[in-house]
Amino acid sequence: MRTRLHSALLGAALLSAAATAGGASTPALAPASTPLSATAALRDPAGQVLGTATFQQVGPGVRVTVNVSGLQPGQHGMHVHENGRCTPGVDAATNTTVPFGGAGGHFDPGQSRNHDHPQADNTVGHGGDLPMLTVGADGRGQATFSTDKLSLTGQAGILNRSLVIHAQPDDYRSDPAGRSGARERCGVITRDAFSVRDYPLPGPQDFPEGVAVDAARGVAYTGSAATGTIYAVNLASGAVTRFAEGGGQGRASALGLKVDAQGRVWAAGGASGTVSVLRPDGFPVAILTTPKSPNAYVNDLTPAPDGHVYVTDSSRPVIFRVTPDLKLSAWLDLTGTPIRYAPGINLNGIVATPDGRALLTVQLNTGDLWRIDLRTRAVTRVMTGLTRGDGLLLDGRTLYVVRNAEQVVTKVTLNADSTRGTVVAEEPLMGLRFPTTLAAIGRDLIVVQGQLNKLQGGIPETPFRLTRFPKF
Known part of the structure; x- marks a missing residue:
């Protein structure tokens, strides 16, 4: 059974901050570099590098x-394609296997589904529709231009996508590629001087959503939004095993995940309205059920210093609480508070402040970050502007916010009592694909590239992966 997601947000039922962990056996990665720039080595179908493209x-x-050689004189269509693969693959326009077909179709961040002029807005034409490259009699082509249709970060981000040069001119009209002919050069757009480590996942249709770390075991857990299966990833070797199969015990999806002090794994069950608690060996301890409702969407959860676990529901305006003896009840009715539920995904990621005074939770459809006092239950807005805010991770006074459709991790500095926040940095890594949440691993972070925007249609880039990178 696939997870029911709110259609208004194209599969944005997202969540969870994962437990902070230290002492992982693999060392921290090298810190990120600035400014943001990227390079693509342009190869011919035989694999020979015959040009470069740089992006700033x-x-x-x-x-x-763009600088390239070995092409026929004249004009050549040039586009950014969806996938970071310069491999043979099926060209949808001809339904045949072609060189560089693995790059997929044109990058279309505005979902225009239309080939158009390079000056067209992304809602009208593909973001990847670029000016043509003019090649001289010596077979060399050079082009320099600026475009606001693309970026190295955010929804129009082109990191880990492909630049393709075609054999013919682009007519800027005909779908899907302007009749620009064969793909003659291809290069993956790779961020300069930045290192990450990917942990590939085995399931071709799993759509991972949550992540939690058990530092003592050197394991990260991630759960499938589509099937409810939970995987265990060895952080040293990268080996992946099935920790708990989905589909049983009422767990059709596994969204927000946490590991508690006993090593138990907690999983938010989405539309099933459940919270699952599993032993370190994967055996279920309890399946806790919220009141039955056609609108249930249990999205994320967090242990707090008071010994309770607090749970968000993205459709119903309530915070649930699980007591140490595993009794679940509605703890705070949000009706009448400053939090106003609206269509789509509402409260999502949730964390508890280390001093035990408050909860912090982000509202995906408004971009608001909220503080809920654990003693008085008073609700106050900390900040706004965190559009598409999904999973949260609190590290001292630093709050990391994963913003799924924006394809960035945002760093927020909080004041002493977590009543005010300021955005200080945003990180696209090597090109995020609808990230959902993150966890800490010593001096590093690990983020889920969930691609939930393709859960109800579209072809995800596989393998799905977790990506590890330095704190920033």
């Missing part, structure tokens, strides 16, 4: 410089 972030857009 300038304001909201990018400055692109």
